[in-house]
Structure formats: C-alpha cells, structure tokens
Amino acid sequence: MVAVIEPRVLFSQCLLAALRSLDRESIFRIYHSVADWQDAPDRSDAAIVLLCMPSGEGSDAALAAAEQGLTELQALEPPVMFAVMSDREEPERILKALESGARAYIPTSVSLEVAVQILHLVIVGGIFVPASSLVAMASFNGTKIVSEVEDTFSLSARQLSVAKALRKGMPNKLIAYELNMCESTVKVHVRNIMKKLKAKNRTEAALLSNRLFSEDK
Template identity: 45%
Template sequence: MNRPLPGGHWGKSIEVDQNDPALCLGGTSRAETEEDHRGDSLVVIVDQRILERECLASSLLSLDPVVQVRAVGSFLELQDLQVEASAILTILNGKKITDPIVRSELQEFIALVGGVPVIIVADSEAPADILTALESGARGYIPTNVSVKVAAEAISLARAGGIFVPANAVLALRETIRATESSPKPLTGVFTSKEAAVVEALRKGKANKIIAYELNLCESTVKVHIRNIMKKLKATNRTEVAYKLRDLM
C-alpha cells in the first residue's frame, strides 16, 4: 500500500509507540510479521481513539487467533505500515457519513486501496446513512450497538466478497417499501405532473435511461427533473430523495 492516502477527518496523525502491541496482534514481532505477511488474513482498524482501537483489536483476535490485526490512528499511519490488508475497518467516531466532506474523503480512500474491502463502523442505523456508505464503495456497515462477534462475522463476510448491513436496517427499509406501496399519496401538490412521474420512477429504483424511455423524454430532460426534485426536497443525492419521499408520502 505504497500510495498517498488522504488526510482530513481521518488524516490527523497520532504519535504511536512503534512497539505498541496493538499495532501487530497475532504475530511474534512487528518486523517479522511485516516481512512474512501476505495480507490474506490482515485486518486493519483505523480509529483515532487509542484505547478503543486497542480493545477492539484484542477482542477480534480473541475470536479468531489466526487473523492478524493492526490498529492505527489514521489513514496516514496505514500508509506507513507498508502492508496489504484483507479488510480495513474504519471507525467514524461520531462523524456522519452523509457529511459531504466525510463522504468525499471516504470515497477517495476507498479508491486508493483498490479492491481491499472497507467496512464502516458508526453510531447511526439510519437507512440513509447505510445507503450512503454503500454508495461510497464501502463493503459493509457495522453499527456500534452490535457485539464484537457480529462485527467479526461482518468482517469475514466482506473479506469473502460479501456486503454486510444490519438486519434492523433491512427490516426498516422493507417496512418503508410496504407502507409506500400500500398507501400512495398524490405528489402533484409538491411536484409538477412530469416531476411526479419521475418521482414514482425514482421510488422504484429505475435508471435515468429507463425513465426517459417510459416517459418519452430525453435523458437530459429527466436529469433536469431530478435536479428540480432534489432542490424541492433539499436533497443532495438520489438516496436522500428516496429517504425524504418516504416521510413526504
């Protein structure tokens, strides 16, 4: 991982003792592990809070001694490790994934690490936050109210190529879909007739090309309608549009 990593919210470097055992758990020594490790079992925790990251690293190791665990304070420290990870656990520490700056930095980091799965750990269980994380490229979203065992299983799933989301969020989305489908309300009081038609298509997850075809519109016209819809809802992306439509309807 010899590429420059972004700073910002996660880029504040924290001075860490190079002999800190939390930097390399599950091996005999830092030097030996860095030399022999191929990244197939290395999980890296990125968390500015030293105590929390060391505790989480130790807990994960106790569940699976075969897994190597590194705990660092920032993306910049992760760059200094000079290793290839099998998964990266990023702790938000109260930050909101829907914050444009946080989301932008996360997207940049995910792009830099390539195919290494990045998993978000955050306090929120809001569907909009989870969807934003997944849209940013995260391969999992772990709320802080789950057990370490669940977190370990989520990491394993991401390492195997899957995507983890909390069950409560999936159930909440299901109920939202059911409620919307069973009791639709007219949208003409908020949107024009064309915008209302586009809204209905957006609710069903249709792509712009499909919407344009079904409504006999140019794709550029559909984009204009979507921008107007986002402006009326004060939303910044399609995910927020879908989330706010639930409340509206």
C-alpha cells in the same frame, strides 16, 4: 490482515485487544487514519479495512476526518475492500457508506463475535447491512443497493424456514419433523443456506442468518 482505522487511542487499544482475544487466527492491526495505513510497509497485507466512524456527537474535526477517510478509501486504485463500523444506524448514513463502496455497515449494537463473523463474510465476497435498515433504506433511493443485498442473500421460502430453525439450534431430524419434509431434503437446504451465506458450518450459518433476516420470516 484486517486493518482497523480508529483515531481514538483508548478505543483503538480496547478494540484491538478484544478482536485479538476473540479471533486468534486473523491478524488485526490498528492505524489512526487511512493515510497512516497507506504509509505503512504492511499496507498490501490487508484483506479488508475496517473504518470506525464517530457517532456524530463528538468533535466536528473527528467527524470530518472520518468522512475524509471514507472518501480516501473510495478513491483508492486499485480498489480496496472495506467495511464501516458505527454506532449510528440511520438509513442515509448506511446508504452513503454503501454508495462509497463499503461492503458492510456494522453497527456497534451487534456483539463483537457477530462483528468478526461479518468481516469474514465480507472477505469471502459477501455484503452485510443491518436487516432492520433494509426497508427504510428503500425510501432513501437505496433500491439498487437493497436489491443487491437481497440478491446476495436471497433464500427461498423453504430455506428461510430452515434458517429460522437453525437459529434455534434444531437438528436436521427435528427440522424435518417440524416442516414436514424428508431429512435428506433438510440437509440439501442447509448446504444451500451455508453456500449463500458463505458460512463454514451450521453454527456460523445460524449466527449470520440471525443478523441477516428478521425474526418474522
């Protein structure tokens, strides 16, 4: 079960309907605060908590409540796996969320399909940070976290080339021709890429690599 923390009623109803329509296998439930989720009888069913953060342009009370939610999630014992969703992508905000224990920072600039894939990635042990933010985060004393993210999704130069081809939907035979390698070698690289990205198939690997690695690679 994915516990979604979203205090805004209309937003929560729309998000819940969209998530359920896209992912019919997972169970999504909305709670209006971390406290509401903690008091719920099905609290222990949550595989991950998704904390929706306001943009910062709303009321001070809403922002304070979201910050309090982040603090409450960080303090839980035993620890709970959680991710943050926000329409702000400033490095300091992302870094604060990660330092608080978030396993992913999902910007609302991604599609709903990508957001669902990120949640699945985190549930199986992955970490997600917007690729465009990694370099900037280093300047905010985020070296340790950046290193952890890079280690989690590290690919060799050859694997990066194959991942880029996967994003284009190229079959193994064409990838082998384009990169001047044996088709059997391509298959090995694809398997390793899927393993590192915790992807179930080629399509999921292509989707995840499209968000995790910049196009200039």
